[in-house]
Amino acid sequence: MEPTRSAAWTPTGPNLVVHADNADYLPSLPDGAFTLIYVDPPFNTGRRQLRQSTTSVRVADGEGDRVGFKGVSYSTLRGALRSYDDAFDDYWGFLEPRLREAWRLLADDGTLYVHLDYREVHYAKVMLDTIFGRESFLNEIVWAYDFGGRSKNRWPAKHDNILVYVKNPAAYHFDAAEVDREPYMAPGLVTPEKAALGKLPTDVWWHTIVSPTGREKTGYPTQKPLGVLRRIISASSRPGDWVLDFFAGSGTAGAAASQLGRRFVCVDANEEAVHVMGERLGEHAAVVRP
Numbered sequence: 001m002e003p004t005r006s007a008a009w010t011p012t013g014p015n016l017v018v019h020a021d022n023a024d025y026l027p028s029l030p031d032g033a034f035t036l037i038y039v040d041p042p043f044n045t046g047r048r049q050l051r052q053s054t055t056s057v058r059v060a061d062g063e064g065d066r067v068g069f070k071g072v073s074y075s076t077l078r079g080a081l082r083s084y085d086d087a088f089d090d091y092w093g094f095l096e097p098r099l100r101e102a103w104r105l106l107a108d109d110g111t112l113y114v115h116l117d118y119r120e121v122h123y124a125k126v127m128l129d130t131i132f133g134r135e136s137f138l139n140e141i142v143w144a145y146d147f148g149g150r151s152k153n154r155w156p157a158k159h160d161n162i163l164v165y166v167k168n169p170a171a172y173h174f175d176a177a178e179v180d181r182e183p184y185m186a187p188g189l190v191t192p193e194k195a196a197l198g199k200l201p202t203d204v205w206w207h208t209i210v211s212p213t214g215r216e217k218t219g220y221p222t223q224k225p226l227g228v229l230r231r232i233i234s235a236s237s238r239p240g241d242w243v244l245d246f247f248a249g250s251g252t253a254g255a256a257a258s259q260l261g262r263r264f265v266c267v268d269a270n271e272e273a274v275h276v277m278g279e280r281l282g283e284h285a286a287v288v289r290p
């Protein structure tokens with residue numbers, strides 16, 4: 001597709017690969033435009049803090065503060081957590097305004113998937129409960145893999161966590177019939193018909209990492225497997241829906257969306273990521289540098 005100078009998204013426009021800090025770009029997108037948002041944010045890298053006033057805030061009372069976990073106000077909860085963990089303060093300061101934008105950008109039937117590792121998932125869960133409301137929490141998916149060395153002094157950590165939140169618990173889209181099925185562990189214990197059909201995946205997904213020598217490999221260091229993204233996109237969007245990834249890296253979400261007939265916007269602040277996405281998705285998207 002021809003490169004274009006305009007980064008303005010429209011519902012009938014092309015798929016976009018956007019080279020920008022997501023904090024600058026997301027406010028240009030309209031409310032409710034995306035059925036699915038997947039993000040795989042970096043952990044513990046240089047972070048630009050955002051002023052909270054630059055983002056929209058969902059409020060539950062007249063004082064601009066949301067009442068969240070066990071009725072504790074959002075600012076009280078945040079203050080308490082900040083007081084004992086500087087790293088959390090930094091993490092929250094970076095991620096929270098961007099996840100608020102995710103809430104704003106989701107359609108009423110939309111779903112957010114946040115891909116995290118075991119060190120950060122608990123903080124992010126509390127944060128997302130306060131932004132979306134606990135009733136909007138749908139799942140914690142454990143993506144289990146087997147790769148690399150094994151620690152001898154604790155249980156080797158071989159999984160990532162993906163938190164799933166829906167915009168509206170009464171209206172979200174989820175189509176189990178579209179999800180790839182898995183072989184039964186003991187196929188002899190079910191009928192041959194059931195064994196042939198396979199079973200629906202649970203919230204624990206065994207999937208190999210991107211093979212360092214396989215065809216899928218782009219060379220981008222934090223690339224996630226297409227199979228994981230295909231499953232997410234199949235279940236939580238329909239053909240033609242818009243998918244957003246604003247920590248896009250090598251563009252795995254865009255690649256899976258394109259394969260499945262969805263439209264996509266992939267945003268990354270890193271020139272190398274945009275280069276990789278240009279190679280991977282350039283035929284299917286306009287690469288823009290606002």
Ligand SMILES: C[S@@+](CC[C@H](N)C(=O)[O-])C[C@H]1O[C@@H](n2cnc3c(N)ncnc32)[C@H](O)[C@@H]1O
Nearest residue numbers: 021022040222223224247249250252268269270
């Ligand atoms: C863990 S990687 C994502 C990998 C991706 N899921 C894939 O499959 O390739 C996180 C990405 O977030 C990008 N990033 C970090 N801060 C950003 C920001 N403020 N705005 C946009 N992208 C950012 C990094 O450049 C990096 O490519």
